[in-house]
Amino acid sequence: MTNIRTSRFGAPLVATIATALAALLAVPLAHAADGPHPAEKRAFSLPPSAELTYSIQAKQSGLDIKGQGLVKWSNRKTSYSVTTETRAMLLGKILETSSEGAVDAYGLAPDRFVEKRLRRDPSTTTFNREQNKITFTQSADTFPLQGGEQDRTGITWQLVSVARANPAKMTPNSEWKFFVAGPRDAEQWTFTVVGREKIKTAQGETTAVHILRAPPPDDQGQKLDIWLAPSMEWYPVRLKFTDPDGDYIEQVLDSVKKTN
Numbered sequence: 001m002t003n004i005r006t007s008r009f010g011a012p013l014v015a016t017i018a019t020a021l022a023a024l025l026a027v028p029l030a031h032a033a034d035g036p037h038p039a040e041k042r043a044f045s046l047p048p049s050a051e052l053t054y055s056i057q058a059k060q061s062g063l064d065i066k067g068q069g070l071v072k073w074s075n076r077k078t079s080y081s082v083t084t085e086t087r088a089m090l091l092g093k094i095l096e097t098s099s100e101g102a103v104d105a106y107g108l109a110p111d112r113f114v115e116k117r118l119r120r121d122p123s124t125t126t127f128n129r130e131q132n133k134i135t136f137t138q139s140a141d142t143f144p145l146q147g148g149e150q151d152r153t154g155i156t157w158q159l160v161s162v163a164r165a166n167p168a169k170m171t172p173n174s175e176w177k178f179f180v181a182g183p184r185d186a187e188q189w190t191f192t193v194v195g196r197e198k199i200k201t202a203q204g205e206t207t208a209v210h211i212l213r214a215p216p217p218d219d220q221g222q223k224l225d226i227w228l229a230p231s232m233e234w235y236p237v238r239l240k241f242t243d244p245d246g247d248y249i250e251q252v253l254d255s256v257k258k259t260n
Helices: 009-024 155-163
Strands: 051-060 063-077 080-088 092-104 105-118 123-126 133-136 175-181 187-202 204-213 223-229 235-242 246-257
Touching: 051 080, 051 235, 080 155, 105 155, 155 175, 155 204, 155 223, 155 235, 187 223, 187 235, 187 246, 204 235
Parallel strands: none
Antiparallel strands: 051 063, 051 246, 063 080, 080 092, 092 105, 105 123, 123 133, 175 187, 187 204, 204 223, 223 235, 235 246
16 A cells, blocks of 8 residues: 655645545534434443554545554543544544543433544534533534434444443344434434454454444445454444545554553
8 A cells, every 4th residue: 555755745635635534534424313313222331441543544536545543432430531533644633533421321421522624623512411402613503412312433432332231132234223413413323233254453353243334325425334343342443434436444453452
């Protein structure tokens, strides 16, 4: 896989690629959801706090790109936080996100989600428990808080927590629905279990549960694949974001260090 060289690609192109990469990682939402969005209360088990590093390979506008990702997950029993940082070679930091909040009967109960893309101001999504609504700095839209709502960064860890508590139910074709908020709006996400697969990582080969979030048939949106490893606390060992045109970003686990 070739790396980007500044002598070959000028600064404007590098900036354009970095912005596109950040957008690809952000999992765009296509359609806002109106009306009620009831959530199912499921058993959950939050994983131990950890720092996870990932190797990143991507294809953007025909170019092959490498990078690194860092995820810091903190389980404080009655509250949680998770931060992510994505860097691409020669492009630097292209995306930062954070999610923090409490833990309630549904699992993660975010208070605030922040996303910072390259050369853009941060966006903040607030889960206002007093007013029972979700608000956005990047949009005038609001959504009711009914319990169980997630944000784009916390949703992976909510999925991990549910899978840890329900391993026997993570069977092929089973579906898991969550209402997920992004920087501007929110919608229902459906995750489908594909099956168990062998995944090669820097930690060795492991068996992982492959879970797919695909856009609806009438939506040319982004696809998200997540592989969770039962033998490694169900931490995500591989993630892949794929656009309809074939551009993608793939993250594979390099290392994991428990921090509690």
